[in-house]
Amino acid sequence: SAPSSTKASGDKVAKSSKDVDTVAWDYPFTFLPVYAGVAKFAKERAKEKGVSLEQTNDNGKPDVQASNLDTLIAKKVPAIVSFPMVFEALETQAAKALSAGIIWVTYGGTLENQSASITFSFEEGGRKLGEDAAAWAQENLGGKGKVAFLVDDTIQLGIERTKGMIDAFTAAAPDMEVVGREQAIDPDTALTKTKAILAKHPDVNVVLGITDGAAFGGYKALVESGRSETDAKTYVGGQDGDLGSLELIKKGTFYRASAALQLRDIGNAVIDVPLAVADGKSDAEASTDVPITLVKQGDALLDEIIAQYG
Amino acid sequence: MSTTVNPRQLARYPLIPVIVAMAIGFELSTGSFMGSQNLLGIATDSATLAIVAVPSALLVISGYLDLSVGSTYALGAVAAGWLASEHGGGLLTCVLLSLLAGLAVGAVNGFLCCVVGLSPFIVTLGTLTAVRGLAQQFAPLPLTSFGDSFAWLGGAKVAGLPSPVVIALLVVLVAGAILALTPVGRHIYAIGVSREAAYLSGVRVRTVPFTLFLATGACAALAGAIKASVLGAVQSGTAGSGFELAVLTAVLVGGVALTGGSGTLVGVVLGVAFLGILQNGLTLVGVPTFWQQVAQGLALVVAAGLAYLAPRLEALAAVRPQAARRTTSEPTPATT
Amino acid sequence: MSTTVNPRQLARYPLIPVIVAMAIGFELSTGSFMGSQNLLGIATDSATLAIVAVPSALLVISGYLDLSVGSTYALGAVAAGWLASEHGGGLLTCVLLSLLAGLAVGAVNGFLCCVVGLSPFIVTLGTLTAVRGLAQQFAPLPLTSFGDSFAWLGGAKVAGLPSPVVIALLVVLVAGAILALTPVGRHIYAIGVSREAAYLSGVRVRTVPFTLFLATGACAALAGAIKASVLGAVQSGTAGSGFELAVLTAVLVGGVALTGGSGTLVGVVLGVAFLGILQNGLTLVGVPTFWQQVAQGLALVVAAGLAYLAPRLEALAAVRPQAARRTTSEPTPATT
Amino acid sequence: MALRVTGLRKSFGGVHALQGVDLTIEAGEVHALLGHNGAGKSTLIKALGGAFQPDDGTIEVGGRSHAGLTPRQSIEAGIAIIFQHLSLVDSLSVVDNIFLGQEQRRLGMVDRRRQREAAQRLLDRLGATSSLDSRVGDLPMGQKQLVEIAKALSRDPVVLVLDEPTAALSSHEIGALERTVRSLQEQGLAICYVTHLLGEVERLADRMTVLRDGRVHVATSLEGKTRRDIIEAIAEPPTDLPPAGPVHDADPPQLQVRGLAGPGIGPVDLEVRPGEIVGLYGLIGSGRTRTLEMVFGRRSRRGSITVGGREVRRATPRAALAAGLALVPGDRGRQGLFASLTALDNALLPAQGVLSRFGLRRRRAEAEAFERLATSLAVHPATPNAPARAFSGGNQQKLLLGRWINGILPTTVLLLDEPTQGVDVRARHEIYKVVRTIASERRTAVLFASTDPEEVVALADRALVMQDGRVIGELAGAALDEDALLHAVHQSDSDLQEQS
Numbered sequence A: 001s002a003p004s005s006t007k008a009s010g011d012k013v014a015k016s017s018k019d020v021d022t023v024a025w026d027y028p029f030t031f032l033p034v035y036a037g038v039a040k041f042a043k044e045r046a047k048e049k050g051v052s053l054e055q056t057n058d059n060g061k062p063d064v065q066a067s068n069l070d071t072l073i074a075k076k077v078p079a080i081v082s083f084p085m086v087f088e089a090l091e092t093q094a095a096k097a098l099s100a101g102i103i104w105v106t107y108g109g110t111l112e113n114q115s116a117s118i119t120f121s122f123e124e125g126g127r128k129l130g131e132d133a134a135a136w137a138q139e140n141l142g143g144k145g146k147v148a149f150l151v152d153d154t155i156q157l158g159i160e161r162t163k164g165m166i167d168a169f170t171a172a173a174p175d176m177e178v179v180g181r182e183q184a185i186d187p188d189t190a191l192t193k194t195k196a197i198l199a200k201h202p203d204v205n206v207v208l209g210i211t212d213g214a215a216f217g218g219y220k221a222l223v224e225s226g227r228s229e230t231d232a233k234t235y236v237g238g239q240d241g242d243l244g245s246l247e248l249i250k251k252g253t254f255y256r257a258s259a260a261l262q263l264r265d266i267g268n269a270v271i272d273v274p275l276a277v278a279d280g281k282s283d284a285e286a287s288t289d290v291p292i293t294l295v296k297q298g299d300a301l302l303d304e305i306i307a308q309y310g
Numbered sequence B, C: 001m002s003t004t005v006n007p008r009q010l011a012r013y014p015l016i017p018v019i020v021a022m023a024i025g026f027e028l029s030t031g032s033f034m035g036s037q038n039l040l041g042i043a044t045d046s047a048t049l050a051i052v053a054v055p056s057a058l059l060v061i062s063g064y065l066d067l068s069v070g071s072t073y074a075l076g077a078v079a080a081g082w083l084a085s086e087h088g089g090g091l092l093t094c095v096l097l098s099l100l101a102g103l104a105v106g107a108v109n110g111f112l113c114c115v116v117g118l119s120p121f122i123v124t125l126g127t128l129t130a131v132r133g134l135a136q137q138f139a140p141l142p143l144t145s146f147g148d149s150f151a152w153l154g155g156a157k158v159a160g161l162p163s164p165v166v167i168a169l170l171v172v173l174v175a176g177a178i179l180a181l182t183p184v185g186r187h188i189y190a191i192g193v194s195r196e197a198a199y200l201s202g203v204r205v206r207t208v209p210f211t212l213f214l215a216t217g218a219c220a221a222l223a224g225a226i227k228a229s230v231l232g233a234v235q236s237g238t239a240g241s242g243f244e245l246a247v248l249t250a251v252l253v254g255g256v257a258l259t260g261g262s263g264t265l266v267g268v269v270l271g272v273a274f275l276g277i278l279q280n281g282l283t284l285v286g287v288p289t290f291w292q293q294v295a296q297g298l299a300l301v302v303a304a305g306l307a308y309l310a311p312r313l314e315a316l317a318a319v320r321p322q323a324a325r326r327t328t329s330e331p332t333p334a335t336t
Numbered sequence D: 001m002a003l004r005v006t007g008l009r010k011s012f013g014g015v016h017a018l019q020g021v022d023l024t025i026e027a028g029e030v031h032a033l034l035g036h037n038g039a040g041k042s043t044l045i046k047a048l049g050g051a052f053q054p055d056d057g058t059i060e061v062g063g064r065s066h067a068g069l070t071p072r073q074s075i076e077a078g079i080a081i082i083f084q085h086l087s088l089v090d091s092l093s094v095v096d097n098i099f100l101g102q103e104q105r106r107l108g109m110v111d112r113r114r115q116r117e118a119a120q121r122l123l124d125r126l127g128a129t130s131s132l133d134s135r136v137g138d139l140p141m142g143q144k145q146l147v148e149i150a151k152a153l154s155r156d157p158v159v160l161v162l163d164e165p166t167a168a169l170s171s172h173e174i175g176a177l178e179r180t181v182r183s184l185q186e187q188g189l190a191i192c193y194v195t196h197l198l199g200e201v202e203r204l205a206d207r208m209t210v211l212r213d214g215r216v217h218v219a220t221s222l223e224g225k226t227r228r229d230i231i232e233a234i235a236e237p238p239t240d241l242p243p244a245g246p247v248h249d250a251d252p253p254q255l256q257v258r259g260l261a262g263p264g265i266g267p268v269d270l271e272v273r274p275g276e277i278v279g280l281y282g283l284i285g286s287g288r289t290r291t292l293e294m295v296f297g298r299r300s301r302r303g304s305i306t307v308g309g310r311e312v313r314r315a316t317p318r319a320a321l322a323a324g325l326a327l328v329p330g331d332r333g334r335q336g337l338f339a340s341l342t343a344l345d346n347a348l349l350p351a352q353g354v355l356s357r358f359g360l361r362r363r364r365a366e367a368e369a370f371e372r373l374a375t376s377l378a379v380h381p382a383t384p385n386a387p388a389r390a391f392s393g394g395n396q397q398k399l400l401l402g403r404w405i406n407g408i409l410p411t412t413v414l415l416l417d418e419p420t421q422g423v424d425v426r427a428r429h430e431i432y433k434v435v436r437t438i439a440s441e442r443r444t445a446v447l448f449a450s451t452d453p454e455e456v457v458a459l460a461d462r463a464l465v466m467q468d469g470r471v472i473g474e475l476a477g478a479a480l481d482e483d484a485l486l487h488a489v490h491q492s493d494s495d496l497q498e499q500s
């Protein structure tokens, strides 16, 4: 649905991208490294476009996110880009924003009430990783071996990634024995959990992480247990495209893949999509879908993403 | 207690000048803080915090502590949300189920802490962890589509005020009345000051805090249900996460001592307002994320400093009227 | 303190039978718990917790509390990681910078809590929030590629033991010696029981806890640096998040009273082991995530129950040897 | 001159506790510091010990003049203090407490052996029987007090200050303490002794300084002074006690205790008739507190308790209160007072429920009740809203008495544990009057425990002598005098020694 500027206090409503001096970007998981990555590019883009970028501090709490959005709406920022922790929970805020004449861009999915969206499928990222790992297992292990998943069951994005990853893997490599499914999004926790799994199953072949942070911890646990960094019978893969993980992939270790978000494309979209809406583009025209790509050793994209961090 | 604001009162509630200063600062720097929409927004967002902070404060005054409220909130939200979304539950049944869930957690906490006598800190840290696990186990996926009846809980307006605010006001009034007007109110303080002396005076030193655990559990679950209704969705993994710290912060910043036996409801309400205004103002001003965290941390330290200064300021404020009376040997009536 | 395990000792450390029971249970159900690799793994993972829990325990015994350790850990990790990755810092400079960062946080906490006299709970909750913000602001992106010199900190083996374990042992031994053998050890207990009485006896009631804040800050930062070295990476947003609760849980489950003045280092080490074994065992057995949470919560409640039973069991255990001595008027030797 | 205090001033908020006090104590002198409750004695002593800085004035000790002292300076200057509220650390052992802050060191470590030897010598000298390793918190009050004194002596002081050291001691231990004080005096220490027990003043002191409302009222040698003179210096002379009311032997006992037993106690049988005041006399540790607590249901018990002919079955304070029993506990600080709550709350906490209507408190009625109570007990100050901690010891005790004898609660049996501990001459007299009055006018049965034979004689109609948890003798009428009481306990003491 397009912005309905019917009864809004007209002065603040953006008629073109020139009226948008500020974009408020609301990303609830500020503790994740992805946040800082996207923020870096969004800031650069904002500078280019001459708008200021504002960020919220939701700290992973849905109530705080709703409050902060209420505040932004009351403040009448011209444009909000929000990543809902629970999508349905923000329909009210989105509708309120639209009726106040504020551009509302949904990040990471779509809502009924929105001006446009920036989408990238979480499930797809998980699926790509799961499929690749399964294919590798079929090829290198003859489909027989042990796999451990480092998952996240607490937030919607994590649940979707987890589902994509596990479903794809188990469907394509049904004979692999699942020896662990543990909650871990950061390297610290992942290290501890993987070590425990290794104590019982020292011969785990595949460790898939919900984030690159988690996969990184799993990788460390394997190395610590004496696995050679280039072991041919081992596969570790993660999601997000963190620098440390990408460097391991590039080095040719058994950290073999990451379902990488294109942080620069997303960062740019955070600024470009609301500006496009301000310039009168419709939801369909303005919205962007940023593909998630699985990067592996030798991919050109690998070097490109590493270079982006530079 | 007089109704006019005198220096003594200000000294007793050092958050008042701070809140006023914050309000002026935010208004000057943004021009939109004082808007009625924004103020009402703050009130609505803070309502759930107030609903839980008030019974929690009574619990702390009586010398106990409930850390499990963050998960009880989630459980209450899940219970109500599940009934509303999967079984088309109406307002009343949803709230009732939610309250039952909260009472159950409260009863467990209360039994272990008041009857058996275990450490409230460890026990409620344990239930905080366990109840979150239960809530997630029960509803691993987000619950949505609640239907209009349940939406009324968080969305209705009563006399122009959003229903969460009205419920929060009710909770504050009831608790305030208990504390100020009933013998039980004095018992709560007495138990907090000296459980032994209260016991020897015939105070029900188990029943009273047990009941406060029940009330805290029920209010936490109710707050969760209200927020679920407002948001129209519940996610068991994140709902109310970290809420226990926000509650405890509001209570302590509001001048309730962790050691029990002292504190006022006015202070707690000011503590809730302080946190709500801070959160709102920092977002309004557009402070960058990580600096917001730094500012919130510093604000806590400042609040601790004020709580420290308050009695000293109060003593100073008390000196002047006393000076005139110096010749009489009667000590100044102290203010508890 | 005798070295043989008598019923009295068991009663004093009720975690011992629990840990033994857990070990047997996990071994029977998985067959791989008792492997030396797994046990060493638990020790290594628990080492950072022990390094922080030990000074934190002294702080709690002296009647104070430091919640900021989770963020100080992150700051220490970031400081060391930044120097190692961006400036090729070697082991010594990295550790030094990390310790400096920790000492700085400790000094702020110590100054506000011990010298000014603000509430440790609110102040360190404030620094917990603020320091996390600073760490994230300083290093928003993950830090990696640390170089071999720094990797030595977490990866070296000394006499067959991983370096984190060795460092943890050192911390335990030093703290144990201070507590048991030096005047300051007595002072720490005395301040915790009655700050007033200690002050009037000429004990340095500011300097001692101030120093403990410094030690806690330094150890938290060191733990962060060690973990950064072990992992070869630092994420400022997640490093050590929730660590403060783990530390406090280990300390309290280990039998240190939150009110100060009582507790032993042996208990704290057992508390750390209890948490480490629980975490490891639940993963080994493959308990589903949410039930793991439930189990961890219940374990805390059980630990609280044991802490409650301990003195009662001890009294029972004491009856027998006492009975023989009943005729003498000498009271039972006390156990501090 | 060992210690000279000049022009010392101290106020707390609006309370002027010391208003220019001078005090001089010579070496080799025992100087009694006297005064009514709240006169400022403890405040003066705390200033000497460094508990706080005085507002004005100087403290001269060992030839040096200070505007204020920290505890460390005070200890270094040779001032050793036994505070009124003990400064011991409950969870530490006896040795650790004695050397707290002044540990004997060897290579930076505690020299345990040297400490133990020194501590044992000190305890022996004081006649203390506690073991060096006992937790101080587990010791009876009297032993604690002796540990506190040992701690003071371990510092080789020039000036020794004792703030009501005997309030919790029995005649036995008081004797030992007095001997110690005298030998210290002979060694040339300057001793400042605070007490409300005038017998001690007569026996020990050379000079006295009497404070009134924070000012020096009298400072004089005690030579040729009578007890009357001392009392008059402290307060206006007390009026006579009202006569004891008649006790009718025909009345059925109001409190009847049969076969009461518990750990270390009993079996105890006793009864108290309406209007009768019965004293439990015994040495520290003889089981009086435990007996009272068992009657009140604070401790589990065997045996039967009957009040007004009805048995109190459940052993809980609530059941006891409902039956008409009330206990004023001996440990005022821990078991009685709500230090930070108001005087009104302290005095009326259990009565508020009775006064309330429809579950709501009636403040007017409460205020009136407090006023009546403050008048009848002469509570000073009579301000209902002041926190209890701002009251002096004697007035705190009156608030606790008032909690049960306010005419609102149906108290028919009053249990008092050390009712005048730390209370000044005059207030003590007032408390006796109050107790006598309620016994004779309301026919309340009173059972009180005391360590002071003077008090038992002054207050009791009948005295029961306790030892080792049993009643070993009874004295009444003309046979009830101090000598008889002392004789009763020491008699059996020597009996025991002969047996063993």
Ligand SMILES: Nc1ncnc2c1ncn2[C@@H]1O[C@H](COP(=O)(O)OP(=O)(O)OP(=O)(O)O)[C@@H](O)[C@H]1O
Binding pocket: B331, D012, D015, D016, D017, D035, D036, D037, D038, D039, D040, D041, D042, D043, D044, D084, D389, D390, D391, D392, D393, D394, D422, D424
């Ligand atoms: N910390 C304090 N705050 C407020 N008032 C105090 C404080 N300490 C003492 N006072 C007041 O100072 C006065 C003197 O008290 P102090 O304790 O010195 O009396 P005292 O002579 O020792 O009496 P007692 O014989 O009952 O021990 C009293 O009015 C008391 O209420």
Ligand SMILES: Nc1ncnc2c1ncn2[C@@H]1O[C@H](COP(=O)(O)OP(=O)(O)OP(=O)(O)O)[C@@H](O)[C@H]1O
Binding pocket: D140, D141, D263, D264, D282, D283, D284, D285, D286, D287, D288, D289, D290, D291, D449
């Ligand atoms: N023989 C005993 N058996 C068990 N407990 C004892 C014994 N003697 C002393 N106690 C303990 O000592 C504590 C108090 O001793 P204290 O001497 O202060 O009081 P009391 O024995 O009741 O005597 P009194 O009030 O006559 O001085 C009590 O808590 C009691 O548990």
Ligand SMILES: [Mg+2]
Binding pocket: D041, D042, D043, D084, D163
């Ligand atoms: Mg005194």
Ligand SMILES: [Mg+2]
Binding pocket: D285, D288, D289, D290, D330, D417, D449
């Ligand atoms: Mg006694």
